Structure formats: C-alpha cells, structure tokens
Amino acid sequence: MMRLAIATAALMALAACGEKPQTAAGVKSDAPAFQGAENKFVAPGWKPGDKTSWEQGLKARAQNTQNEYSKTK
Amino acid sequence: MARMKFVCDAERCIECNGCVTACKNENEVPWGVNRRRVVTLNDGVPGEKSISVACMHCSDAPCMAVCPVNCFYRTDEGVVLHNKDICIGCGYCSYACPFGAPQFPSQGTFGVRGKMDKCTFCAGGPEANGSQAEFEKYGRNRLAEGKLPACAEMCSTKALLAGDGDVVADIFRNRVVQRGKGAEVWGWGTAYGSKQAGQPPAGVKS
Numbered sequence: 200m201m202r203l204a205i206a207t208a209a210l211m212a213l214a215a216c217g218e219k220p221q222t223a224a225g226v227k228s229d230a231p232a233f234q235g236a237e238n239k240f241v242a243p244g245w246k247p248g249d250k251t252s253w254e255q256g257l258k259a260r261a262q263n264t265q266n267e268y269s270k271t272k
Numbered sequence: 273m274a275r276m277k278f279v280c281d282a283e284r285c286i287e288c289n290g291c292v293t294a295c296k297n298e299n300e301v302p303w304g305v306n307r308r309r310v311v312t313l314n315d316g317v318p319g320e321k322s323i324s325v326a327c328m329h330c331s332d333a334p335c336m337a338v339c340p341v342n343c344f345y346r347t348d349e350g351v352v353l354h355n356k357d358i359c360i361g362c363g364y365c366s367y368a369c370p371f372g373a374p375q376f377p378s379q380g381t382f383g384v385r386g387k388m389d390k391c392t393f394c395a396g397g398p399e400a401n402g403s404q405a406e407f408e409k410y411g412r413n414r415l416a417e418g419k420l421p422a423c424a425e426m427c428s429t430k431a432l433l434a435g436d437g438d439v440v441a442d443i444f445r446n447r448v449v450q451r452g453k454g455a456e457v458w459g460w461g462t463a464y465g466s467k468q469a470g471q472p473p474a475g476v477k478s
Contacts, residue, residue, distance in 0.1 A: 229398045231348055232415040236402025242418035254273045254436075256418045261435035264425055266443040268450065 275331070275350025276393055276415075277437040277464060278424070279444050280323045283454035284431035287312060287322040294426035295326070298394065299411025305375040307391040308423050313458070321458075324423065324432045327352065327373035327391035328463035335365035335374065349415070350437075351393040356409050359387045370462050393434070394421040437464075 233254070235247025245256035262269055287310050295301065295308045308326035329352045336344040336352065343358035344365075365388060366374040377386040396413030399406035406413055414421060424434035433440040448455045 229345065229347060229353065229396075230401050230416075232395060232401065232413070234401060234416065235418075236413050236416035237400055238402040238417070240402070240412075240417050245418050253418060257273075257415075257420065258436055258439050260418070260420055261433075261439045261443070264420070265430050265433050265435070265440070266446070267430060268443075268446055 273349065274437040274439075276329060276435065277350075277440055278326070278328055278393075278421075279433040279440045279457055279460065280325070281431045281433065281444060281447065281454065282313070282321040282323050282456070282458060283451070284429040285310070285322040285324060286429055286431070288428055290426050290428050291324045291423035291432050294422040295391070298414070298422035299392075300407075301389070301411065302377050305377050305389055307373075307375065307389065309372075323458050324427075325371055325373075325459070326423070327369075327393075328371055328459055329391075329393055330463045331465055334368035334370065338364045338368040340364060345398075347395060349395075351395045351415070353392055353395060353397055353410075354388065354390070355398050356387045356389075357398075361387050363388075371459060391421075394419070 231250070233248065233250040233252075235241055241247065242256070242260070244259075245252040247253075289310050292306060292308050292310060296306070299307065301307055308324060310322055310324050312320055312322045314320045329350060331350070333344065333346070333352045335354075336346070339354075340362060341358050341360055343356075343360075344352060344354045346352050361376060363374075363376065366372075366376070373390045375389045377389055392410050392413075394412055394414035396402070396406040396416065397410035399409065401413050401416035412422070419425070421434045424432045433443055444457070
C-alpha cells in the first residue's frame with residue numbers, strides 16, 4: 200500500500216516534467232502552393248487553384264525528371 | 273499527397289556542386305550565404321562519400337521548437353518556412369538545427385547577424401506566391417509554379433531527389449534494388465523520424 204502511494208505521488212510529481220510535443224505550427228499566413236504563382240514562369244500542364252491537378256503535375260514531374268529507370272528499364 | 277522531402281543518394285553524388293550553384297542562381301542568394309552545401313564524409317579515405325545538405329524540412333523541426341518569436345510555419349506539404357518580418361536573427365535555430373541549415377547574412381541593415389535565411393524547398397515565404405516581394409526576401413516559389421526545387425532538378429546524376437515523400441522514396445528504393453547496395457540515406461532518420469525507411473542497420477555508420 201505504501202509502495203503504491205509512493206509510486207502514485209512520484210507519478211503526479213513527475214507529470215509536470217514531461218516534455219510537450221514539438222508540433223508548433225507557428226504563424227501561418229501563406230497561400231497554398233497549388234493556388235499558383237503571380238508570374239509568367241508557371242509550368243504548363245496543370246490548372247492553378249486545382250489541388251489534385253497540381254499534385255499530379257508534381258508527381259509526374261518528379262518521375263520524368265528524377266527517375267531515369269522509367270525510361271531505360 | 274505525402275509531405276515534401278529531400279533524399280541525397282551518396283552512391284551517386286559526384287560533388288559537382290551543381291545543386292549549390294543552381295540554388296544560388298535560382299534564389300539570388302547573397303554572398304556569404306549557402307542554403308545548400310556539398311559535404312564530403314571521410315574525406316581522403318578510400319570510399320569517401322559526398323552528400324548535398326540543406327534544410328531537410330524536418331517532420332519535428334527543432335528550429336520551430338526553439339524559435340523565441342515563433343517565426344516558423346509549416347505548409348500543408350510539410351515544408352518548413354519562416355517569416356523574415358518576424359525573425360529577430362537571434363541564431364537559436366542555428367544551434368538547434370542538426371543540418372546547419374540556418375544562415376545569417378552579415379551584410380544587411382538588421383542587427384549583427386541579419387535575419388535568418390535558409391532553404392525554402394523553393395516554396396518562397398508568406399508574401400503572395402511568385403510576387404517580387406516574395407522573391408526578394410525568400411527567392412523563387414517554384415512549387416507554386418508547379419515545379420520542384422531547382423537543386424534537385426539540376427542535379428547532374430540525380431543524386432539529389434526532391435518531391436512528394438512517397439515518390440522520391442519509391443524512386444530511391446527502385447535504385448537500391450537495381451544496384452543491390454547503397455540503401456543508407458544520410459539524414460533521413462534525423463529529419464523524418466527513425467522508424468522510416470532508409471535507416472542503416474543497427475551499428476552501421478552511414
């Protein structure tokens with residue numbers, strides 16, 4: 200009984216020592232990338248504002264420009 | 273979409289510094305600031321390896337945790353960015369970062385260190401996407417243009433991969449299977465968690 204009481208007291212005392220999860224999001228005020236850019240350098244093949252189209256465009260670009268096995272094997 | 277990640281394939285990196293040059297050119301990074309660097313491991317020893325290092329946009333970013341003014345934020349794609357209008361140039365993030373990513377331009381009108389500057393995954397900052405104001409403070413916003421970071425797209429041997437975490441992991445996995453070696457990815461576990469793929473076997477130094 201005494202041991203349980205000590206364990207409970209220790210648990211309560213140490214509870215404040217736990218580290219908070221570091222998931223701070225900070226100040227977020229940025230427009231999402233899929234909204235497109237205000238310049239003339241936007242790559243063709245996707246529709247600014249359409250998230251799915253942007254994601255598919257980036258995935259295709261990653262495969263086309265970085266995976267040479269898709270061309271040679 | 274999974275979150276954006278960098279992978280550097282040490283088996284392929286030839287230390288050409290093309291990624292460093294591409295980054296500096298694309299973002300017009302000032303003298304004294306290198307958002308990306310090529311680091312040689314075991315320099316001079318047979319079997320030395322080179323890797324390209326910049327901000328890895330960590331899943332649990334230490335820079336965000338230590339910033340006293342909370343200037344960092346994470347985009348929906350997992351890119352860690354910061355607001356230079358809030359940054360006070362204290363340098364805490366520089367001490368916290370395991371990759372040495374935060375840079376402090378010495379030539380500026382603000383304080384001794386200047387405001388922190390780092391790799392943005394070519395995703396700009398809080399200003400309007402692709403605007404001149406954003407370019408002057410953070411560089412190009414290639415993600416909003418539907419492109420991937422310039423460093424990875426310009427990599428001559430495709431050692432540096434950037435993009436959707438699932439896609440780059442798939443490309444890298446395929447390479448490892450094809451060549452039968454070089455599964456270690458330096459920094460992957462540190463940046464994205466130790467339980468993910470790419471970790472070297474226990475006891476093996478990557």
